[in-house]
Amino acid sequence: MMNFEFNSEQELIKKTVREFGQKEIAPVVRDIDDGKRIPDEIIKTLADIGLLGMTVSSDYGGAEADPVTVGIVAEELARADISCAIPTFFLVQAAWGQLLDKHGREAAKKDILPGVTKGRAFLGIAATESDVGSDLANMRTVAKKVENGYLINGQKMFISGIAEAVDQLPQGGGYVTLARTDPSRGTRGMSLFYIPLKGTKGITSTTFEDWGRRGISTGGFTLEDVQIPGDFLIGEQNRGFQLVMEGFDYARAIISVVCAGAAMSALEQAMEHLKQRRAFGQPIGRFEGIQFKLAEHWAKLDAMRLLGYKALWMFGKEQSEGAYSRFEVTRHCAEAKLLAPRFAFEAINDAIQWFGAFGYTLDCPLELALKGVRSYYWAEGTLEILKIIVARELLGKEYVAYR
Numbered sequence: 511m512m513n514f515e516f517n518s519e520q521e522l523i524k525k526t527v528r529e530f531g532q533k534e535i536a537p538v539v540r541d542i543d544d545g546k547r548i549p550d551e552i553i554k555t556l557a558d559i560g561l562l563g564m565t566v567s568s569d570y571g572g573a574e575a576d577p578v579t580v581g582i583v584a585e586e587l588a589r590a591d592i593s594c595a596i597p598t599f600f601l602v603q604a605a606w607g608q609l610l611d612k613h614g615r616e617a618a619k620k621d622i623l624p625g626v627t628k629g630r631a632f633l634g635i636a637a638t639e640s641d642v643g644s645d646l647a648n649m650r651t652v653a654k655k656v657e658n659g660y661l662i663n664g665q666k667m668f669i670s671g672i673a674e675a676v677d678q679l680p681q682g683g684g685y686v687t688l689a690r691t692d693p694s695r696g697t698r699g700m701s702l703f704y705i706p707l708k709g710t711k712g713i714t715s716t717t718f719e720d721w722g723r724r725g726i727s728t729g730g731f732t733l734e735d736v737q738i739p740g741d742f743l744i745g746e747q748n749r750g751f752q753l754v755m756e757g758f759d760y761a762r763a764i765i766s767v768v769c770a771g772a773a774m775s776a777l778e779q780a781m782e783h784l785k786q787r788r789a790f791g792q793p794i795g796r797f798e799g800i801q802f803k804l805a806e807h808w809a810k811l812d813a814m815r816l817l818g819y820k821a822l823w824m825f826g827k828e829q830s831e832g833a834y835s836r837f838e839v840t841r842h843c844a845e846a847k848l849l850a851p852r853f854a855f856e857a858i859n860d861a862i863q864w865f866g867a868f869g870y871t872l873d874c875p876l877e878l879a880l881k882g883v884r885s886y887y888w889a890e891g892t893l894e895i896l897k898i899i900v901a902r903e904l905l906g907k908e909y910v911a912y913r
């Protein structure tokens with residue numbers, strides 16, 4: 511049996527987040543981008559209504575939300591904040607909070623998760639390095655087992671939320687971080703650690719100036735003889751690569767509905783304009799040259815949004831019932847995320863075109879959406895790497911050209 515409806519609780523959450531988004535977020539999106547930070551009051555409200563770290567267990571203040579519900583919140587936040595800064599802040603913590611909650615040890619969970627659910631701490635993912643992004647199997651950060659824990663050396667770069675984790679949020683924050691524990695064993699010699707940034711000896715951080723999604727920072731950090739307790743190992747030693755892929759699956763599926771939210775919101779704003787703006791004696795919305803594009807964009811967004819929710823639903827069924835294999839889930843999440851940023855970007859680009867010269871001014875907010883969804887051509891896996899993943903799952907591992 512198939513059911514395309516949200517349940518009554520999900521409908522209520524959707525309505526609540528939509529109202530909050532339209533009232534409190536949409537009017538200040540340009541200010542958030544110019545100010546390069548999400549205002550404290552917005553983070554506090556997100557926490558107060560139970561949306562931050564909503565995937566984690568109630569022991570740490572979370573709502574134990576299922577992936578479809580998380581998708582609904584992410585989509586609604588993106589409808590309001592078309593720049594994707596707030597949705598990114600939300601989704602990174604939802605996906606990696608779930609991973610830490612499920613596979614982490616008590617000490618790490620206690621250190622960060624209550625702060626995340628209260629909006630007082632940031633939790634992100636640190637996998638990419640300055641020399642290695644797509645080819646993660648070749649990353650260099652190393653963790654050595656020592657008495658009482660691990661000694662970590664290396665560097666992570668192009669990481670979301672660095673300013674938030676270093677000093678913007680009251681308790682700072684930390685990262686689910688990938689490091690080699692047995693360099694001779696490739697991806698089977700990598701482990702995941704929780705590393706707090708604020709106040710940790712041996713860490714220096716940096717931030718970049720991005721051209722989009724500027725309400726959340728991007729940056730990097732170096733680790734020089736950083737000592738962390740053994741309890742900050744997440745899951746089993748040398749199983750980190752497999753675990754990090756689980757987190758990426760979740761994040762990718764959420765990103766697909768974020769792109770749908772931002773792009774559909776942009777198209778709706780454009781539709782109002784198509785009805786008002788006149789050329790050649792009639793509203794420009796009457797011209798088929800515009801209508802055909804609008805219809806195609808809407809149909810594509812509708813389709814990829816449904817694929818995103820299917821991926822989220824499958825991820826949930828896999829996590830709670832073991833209903834699907836990791837491979838099937840990975841493929842669906844990759845499919846959804848490889849379509850979403852591109853479909854969204856192309857739709858927003860045409861929506862801007864329909865605004866005429868006004869579309870090229872900063873008074874038209876849609877450039878924020880264009881730049882925001884563009885970040886997902888890279889973040890959490892590039893469109894090219896996602897195609898490699900989908901093809902690998904379709905053809906079989908023996909058709910991967912390199913490892």
Ligand SMILES: Cc1cc2nc3c(=O)[nH]c(=O)nc-3n(C[C@H](O)[C@H](O)[C@H](O)COP(=O)(O)OP(=O)(O)OC[C@H]3O[C@@H](n4cnc5c(N)ncnc54)[C@H](O)[C@@H]3O)c2cc1C
Binds near residue numbers: 640895
């Ligand atoms: C705004 C933003 C936020 C980010 N946040 C985070 C974060 O929080 N945590 C984190 O760990 N990382 C983060 N990243 C990094 C992101 O995961 C990487 O950018 C991504 O994995 C690609 O790595 P790279 O930038 O090193 O590109 P590279 O791996 O150097 O690739 C360069 C280009 O070559 C292409 N390419 C590489 N190999 C192939 C191939 N075999 N076939 C075809 N094309 C190929 C890539 O697709 C890409 O277009 C973020 C990135 C951005 C832009």
